[in-house]
Amino acid sequence: xxxxxMKQRKLDATSxxxxxxxxxxxxxxxxxxxxxxxxRLLSMGLPQGRDEYWRWTKPDSLTAETPxxxxxxxxxxxxxxxxLDRLKLVFVDGVFDAAASDALEGENxxxxxxxxxxxxxxHWIKDAYGALEKRAQDPVDRPLATLNTAFATDGIVIRxxxxxxxxxxxxxxxxxxxxDAILHHVIKxxxxxxxxLLENGPAAAxxxxxxxxxxxxxxxxxxxxxxxxxxxxxxxxxLFASVGxxxxxxxxxxxxxxxxxRNEVFIDIVGDDSVAHVAGAAMGDGDFLHDDTVFxxxxxxxxxxxxxxxxxxxxxxxxxxxGKILVxxxxxxxxxxQISQGLLLDDDxxxxxxxxxxxxxxxxxxxxxxxxxxxxxxxxxxxQSRGVPHAEATDLLTLAFLxxxxxxxxxxxxxxxxxxxxxxxxxxxxx
Amino acid sequence: xxxxxxxHVKLEEEDKQILKGVNLTVGEGEVHAIMGPNxxxxxxxxxxxxxxxxxxxxxxxxxxxGQNLLEMEPEERAAAGLFLAFQYPVEIPGVGNxxxxxxxxxxxxxxxxxxELSATEFLxxxxxxxxxxxxDADMLKRPVNVGxxxxxxxxxxxxxxxxxxxxxxxLDETDSGLDVDAMKLVSEGVNALRDGKRSFxxxxxxxxxxxxxxxxxxxxxxxxxxxxxxxxxxxxxxEHNGYADLLAEQEQA
Ligand SMILES: Nc1ncnc2c1ncn2[C@@H]1O[C@H](COP(=O)(O)OP(=O)(O)O)[C@@H](O)[C@H]1O
Ligand SMILES: [Mg+2]
Numbered sequence: 001x002x003x004x005x006m007k008q009r010k011l012d013a014t015s016x017x018x019x020x021x022x023x024x025x026x027x028x029x030x031x032x033x034x035x036x037x038x039x040r041l042l043s044m045g046l047p048q049g050r051d052e053y054w055r056w057t058k059p060d061s062l063t064a065e066t067p068x069x070x071x072x073x074x075x076x077x078x079x080x081x082x083x084l085d086r087l088k089l090v091f092v093d094g095v096f097d098a099a100a101s102d103a104l105e106g107e108n109x110x111x112x113x114x115x116x117x118x119x120x121x122x123h124w125i126k127d128a129y130g131a132l133e134k135r136a137q138d139p140v141d142r143p144l145a146t147l148n149t150a151f152a153t154d155g156i157v158i159r160x161x162x163x164x165x166x167x168x169x170x171x172x173x174x175x176x177x178x179x180d181a182i183l184h185h186v187i188k189x190x191x192x193x194x195x196x197l198l199e200n201g202p203a204a205a206x207x208x209x210x211x212x213x214x215x216x217x218x219x220x221x222x223x224x225x226x227x228x229x230x231x232x233x234x235x236x237x238x239l240f241a242s243v244g245x246x247x248x249x250x251x252x253x254x255x256x257x258x259x260x261x262r263n264e265v266f267i268d269i270v271g272d273d274s275v276a277h278v279a280g281a282a283m284g285d286g287d288f289l290h291d292d293t294v295f296x297x298x299x300x301x302x303x304x305x306x307x308x309x310x311x312x313x314x315x316x317x318x319x320x321x322x323g324k325i326l327v328x329x330x331x332x333x334x335x336x337x338q339i340s341q342g343l344l345l346d347d348d349x350x351x352x353x354x355x356x357x358x359x360x361x362x363x364x365x366x367x368x369x370x371x372x373x374x375x376x377x378x379x380x381x382x383x384q385s386r387g388v389p390h391a392e393a394t395d396l397l398t399l400a401f402l403x404x405x406x407x408x409x410x411x412x413x414x415x416x417x418x419x420x421x422x423x424x425x426x427x428x429x430x431x
Numbered sequence: 432x433x434x435x436x437x438x439h440v441k442l443e444e445e446d447k448q449i450l451k452g453v454n455l456t457v458g459e460g461e462v463h464a465i466m467g468p469n470x471x472x473x474x475x476x477x478x479x480x481x482x483x484x485x486x487x488x489x490x491x492x493x494x495x496x497g498q499n500l501l502e503m504e505p506e507e508r509a510a511a512g513l514f515l516a517f518q519y520p521v522e523i524p525g526v527g528n529x530x531x532x533x534x535x536x537x538x539x540x541x542x543x544x545x546x547e548l549s550a551t552e553f554l555x556x557x558x559x560x561x562x563x564x565x566x567d568a569d570m571l572k573r574p575v576n577v578g579x580x581x582x583x584x585x586x587x588x589x590x591x592x593x594x595x596x597x598x599x600x601x602l603d604e605t606d607s608g609l610d611v612d613a614m615k616l617v618s619e620g621v622n623a624l625r626d627g628k629r630s631f632x633x634x635x636x637x638x639x640x641x642x643x644x645x646x647x648x649x650x651x652x653x654x655x656x657x658x659x660x661x662x663x664x665x666x667x668x669x670e671h672n673g674y675a676d677l678l679a680e681q682e683q684a
Contacts, residue, residue: 377484382521383531385481386591387509387539396534400525400574 010045014143017046017065021151026118033130037149040134044141053140056320056352057262057291062144062236067180067206070232070259077424079171080200080226080417086169087111089156093174093204094181096154108162108193114155114184125157128186132212132240136266140295145238145264148210152184160193160219167414172201174230179204185211189219191244196411197221202228202258207235217244217271223251224414226421227261231287234260245271245300252409254418255282255290256425262291269331272300279308279408281418283425284317284349291320292340298331298361307338310405312398313349314429321353321370329360336366343401344374345394395426432496432630433457433480433599439490440472440479440655449475451655452491455632457599462631464641464666467652468674473634474518476652477601481515482508495599509535510542512598516588516605518634523575528587531575532557536594560593564620581608589620600624601632606640618643638670651677 001009018041023034047059061068089111090100096113104111117125130149136142158168170185181204189195193216203209215221227235235258243249255261267276282290296305311319321340342351353370375397383393402422409415433455440450450472457463465473479486480493482505493500500508523531537547548556561571564586576584585605592600602621606614621631621644633644641649641663649665650657653674658681659665669677 376523378521379523381481381483381505382517382523383535384505385483385509385515385517386531386535386595387506387542388534389506389538389542390504392534392538393506396526396530397523400523403525 007045010048011042014045015042017063018042018147023151024115024153026115027121029126030118030129034150037130037146040137041143041146041150044137044143044146046143046147053293053322057260057289059144061234061260062206062208062262067178068232068234069177070174070205070230070234072174072177073202073228073230075229080421081169081198081414084167084169084198084413084417086167086198088169088171090171090173091154091181091183091203093176093179094154094183094207096156106164106166106168108160108164109168110159110161111168112157114152114157114186117157117186124159124188125186128188128212128214132214132242133210133238135268136240142238142264142266144208144236145210145240148182148184148208148238152182152210155184155186157186158195159188159190160195161190162192163194164196167196167198169198169200172199172203172207172228174202174204174228174233177205180206182208184209187211187213189213189215189221191216192218194220195222197223198414199223199225200228202230202233203235205233207233207237209235209237211237211239213239213241213249215241215243215247215249218246219244220248221250222410224409224418225253226418227253227255227258229257231257231259233258236262237264239263239265241267241276243267243269243271243274243276245273247271247274249274249276250408250410251278252405252418253280254421255280256421257283257285257288258290259287260289262293264293265295267296267305268299269297269303269305270299273302274300275304277306277308277408279306279405280310281402281405281422282311282319283422284311284313284319285429286315286317288313288317289320290318292323294323296325296336298325298327298334298336300331302333303331304335305337306408307340308405308408309340310343310402311341311351312343312345312401313351314345316348318349319351321355323354323368324356324358325366325368327359327361327364327366331361332363334361334364334366336364338368339404340370341401342372343398344372391430395423395430398426399423432459432461433632434494435491436493437491438476438479438488438493440475440486440488443485443487449655450479453655453657455650455657457630457632459630460627461648462625462633462644462646464633464635464646464649465652465657466635466649466666466669471652472655473652474603477515477603477632477634480508480601481505481513506538506542509595509597510539514592514595514597514600516585516592516600516602518603518607520576520584520588522577524577526575528573528575529557529571532591532594535591539595557594561590563623564590564593565616566590582610582613585609585617586613586620589617593620593624597629599630599632601634603634604636606635606637614640614643638666641666653678653681
């Protein structure tokens with residue numbers, strides 16, 4: 001088969017796949033944006049295993065017509081973030097649950113359900129819906145995000161007009177074992193605004209989520225998410241951000257379990273003197289594939305970016321990292337850092353990494369590193385020789401391995417919550 | 432306290448015999464020094480006692496207060512009262528020194544069926560002991576041994592020893608890499624722990640440490656055996672004449 005024939009096959013399969021999907025209707029402008037996304041999708045095609053960008057993570061179960069069932073996981077633990085004072089917004093299998101949520105209001109905050117926003121005539125949403133997703137299609141296609149823009153059935157729209165003191169907390173409950181959720185969130189931080197966004201929960205048997213975030217000059221955005229513990233869930237998420245000048249974007253993700261998780265992050269630092277940090281701590285045991293695919297573009301002067309990704313893998317779990325720093329010619333004095341590390345707790349597990357730097361400016365400091373290894377035997381013996389039992393010493397060293405990622409969380413109470421979950425995960429596996 | 436009988440040890444991975452019949456008995460409250468040329472098996476002896484992987488005991492035994500050390504996990508040996516101050520202390524990035532100390536102290540207390548120390552109790556004790564070893568707050572906060580100088584690492588070993596209050600302390604070249612002042616600090620730290628009951632095995636190349644920590648017995652180790660034992664004067668003899676005479680004497684015998 002020639003390349004052209006292969007591409008044609010892909011496109012044919014894509015149109016067949018999306019033919020039966022129902023495009024939610026809203027205001028004409030919104031319908032146009034969705035139709036535009038559909039057209040873009042039909043010309044790029046859904047991902048396939050032979051695509052370079054998907055060579056380590058098979059997309060089939062994410063693109064299949066029906067989702068694979070995922071058992072609902074029951075735990076007696078108190079859900080994470082419960083003790084924090086926050087604005088709770090609850091989704092059940094991808095449907096907003098107004099009754100379970102707090103009122104959509106807050107200091108310096110405009111909050112709306114996506115379906116309402118797309119039926120209204122709000123100027124900034126017209127400019128924002130699907131805009132960052134569309135811009136992020138160059139240089140690599142992200143068709144599952146485009147599919148999301150076309151067919152998202154729900155989501156939340158948030159605008160922070162100033163400092164927002166209470167975190168906004170998105171809670172994704174999973175109750176139906178064959179649910180297929182497509183959520184799209186649009187978030188805008190006006191100049192000088194500050195917002196902490198929390199996300200937790202498994203969401204659905206299959207979850208496709210897009211979050212578009214615009215961080216204006218002088219604004220600060222903090223994002224911490226805990227992807228749910230359900231073993232059989234699948235998720236593909238995209239985070240698209242545009243960061244202005246003197247601004248901060250910080251995102252941390254903890255993932256424990258899940259058969260398939262692909263988290264894509266695409267950050268455009270367009271302003272000067274800004275920082276963008278993305279970090280992740282993933283823990284996998286058994287049938288688990290976790291993929292972080294990150295692309296950070298520096299276009300402004302004197303910006304700093306950090307990518308810190310750590311994965312703890314056991315019993316045949318697989319970790320993937322594809323991370324890129326692109327420094328445009330004008331982005332002088334860029335400080336870019338990227339580290340990805342896999343800790344293999346046995347011989348069956350696997351960590352695959354593709355770190356990339358592409359630099360066109362001449363006065364920059366960029367570093368990247370990737371390592372894979374087991375628990376350090378010398379450190380383990382040292383701890384044991386001081387009386388710390390083998391299992392406890394292993395856990396301590398595992399948490400030490402994750403520490404650099406967890407340190408990226410600024411808020412101490414949130415960080416403590418995350419640490420507590422990680423400790424719990426390890427404790428449940430103690431031999 | 433400690434009885435090592437006819438200990439033979441080879442490397443697990445290689446066919447290399449390292450200890451060829453070590454015999455050593457250390458009584459309660461005694462201080463024994465082990466001296467000997469590089470490569471004679473001093474560190475190996477201490478590692479085997481502490482339970483490090485990679486060695487195979489082919490003959491002999493080692494008892495701590497009658498308990499068979501060689502059948503215990505390293506953490507059980509520690510809880511039973513054995514402490515090894517490492518020749519090369521290990522760096523552990525990501526684990527704070529304080530967390531490390533507290534985890535160790537509480538793990539041992541738990542193993543012995545004692546209550547864990549509360550955070551405040553622990554802090555009080557650790558601060559006091561750290562102070563006498565000139566270990567500042569910053570060193571307690573930093574990850575274990577990461578970025579520590581040679582001397583700081585050795586002082587940190589003594590701090591751990593002081594916190595864990597072992598019955599038998601093995602110091603493996605704790606003096607190497609120390610300047611005169613640091614050596615004094617470390618020796619004072621060790622002497623402060625001498626209470627007539629606690630026993631010490633001090634491995635060193637130099638007589639000078641033994642000026643500070645006075646041994647009851649001095650042993651000379653060579654090629655995996657203890658070839659001579661004697662009083663403190665034996666250390667002086669080595670200091671003046673080196674090992675050559677002793678080794679020659681050994682060959683003749
Ligand atoms: N893990 C090991 N691998 C290879 N050789 C070893 C190992 N441990 C010890 N040895 C060898 O055993 C001998 C004794 O070493 P060691 O106990 O460190 O001596 P000392 O502490 O007296 O200088 C040396 O020849 C050393 O090279
Ligand atoms: Mg040695």
